Amino acid sequence: MPSDRAMPHVPVVIDHIALQTADLDKAIDFYTRILGFELLERKPFKRREMAWLRLGDVKFELFGRREGEALQEWSDLQVGPVHLALRVPNVEGFVEAALAKGASFHYSHPGLFTPPVKGARPIAYLLGPDGEEVEIRDE
Numbered sequence: 278m279p280s281d282r283a284m285p286h287v288p289v290v291i292d293h294i295a296l297q298t299a300d301l302d303k304a305i306d307f308y309t310r311i312l313g314f315e316l317l318e319r320k321p322f323k324r325r326e327m328a329w330l331r332l333g334d335v336k337f338e339l340f341g342r343r344e345g346e347a348l349q350e351w352s353d354l355q356v357g358p359v360h361l362a363l364r365v366p367n368v369e370g371f372v373e374a375a376l377a378k379g380a381s382f383h384y385s386h387p388g389l390f391t392p393p394v395k396g397a398r399p400i401a402y403l404l405g406p407d408g409e410e411v412e413i414r415d416e
Contacts, residue, residue, distance in 0.1 A: 291335060292336065293329075293335070293336035293337060293338050294335065294336075294337050294338070294361075295337075295338040295339075295340060296337060296338070296339055296340070296361075296409075297339075297340045297342070297348065298339055298340065298341060298342070298406060298407050299342055299348045299407055300341075300406060300407075301319075301326055301327075301328060301339060301340075301341035303406045304328075304339050304405075304406045304407070305319070305328055305330070305339065306406075307380070307405060307406045308330055308337065308339070308406075309330065310378060311375050311378045311379065311380045311403075312332070312363065312375070312411070313332065314330040314331065314332045314337065315330060315331045315332070316328060316329075316330055317329040317330060317331055317336070322340070323343075324343045324344045324345075325340055325341045325342060325343045325344065326341040327339060327340050327341065332363070348407075350407075350408060351405075351407045351408040351409045352408075353385070353410065359410065360402065360409065360410035360411065360412050361405070361409065361410070361411050361412065362411075362412035362413075362414060363411065363412065363413055363414070364414055364415070364416050365413060365414070365415065365416070366415070366416055367415070368389070368398070368399050368400060368401060368413050368414060368415045369389065369399065371413055372389060372401045372403070372413055375403060375413075380403050380404070381403070381404045382401065382402065382403060382404065383402035383403060383404045383405075383410045383411070384404070385402055385410060386401070386402040388401070389401045398414065398415045399415070400412060400413060400414040400415075401413045
């Protein structure tokens with residue numbers, strides 16, 4: 278294994294994040310209409326359909342379920358990512374607009390709240406299309 282000195286420093290950035298969904302139409306609607314992602318493309322991919330979305334500089338790849346397969350329900354009791362967090366200029370205004378468009382709070386935190394740590398700002402968890410938590414926080 279080469280030493281750290283032998284390897285040049287290369288900046289690393291996130292290229293994209295892939296999310297699997299049981300209902301691609303519902304997920305595209307949630308992430309575009311409610312959260313403001315841009316739909317770049319939707320197409321067949323192997324035995325499923327997929328879509329590319331973008332939010333700022335980050336791309337999201339949504340995978341529909343494969344033909345003939347069922348997905349397990351989302352749970353925060355599984356290993357892996359717990360939530361997706363978005364930073365907005367005004368959490369209260371963003372959440373109010375999202376709720377008006379049909380979003381709802383995640384059952385784990387049914388409203389805006391301020392974590393009990395010094396300097397914390399209000400945050401909210403919205404319910405994603407597959408039960409996932411979507412955290413909304415101030416810049």
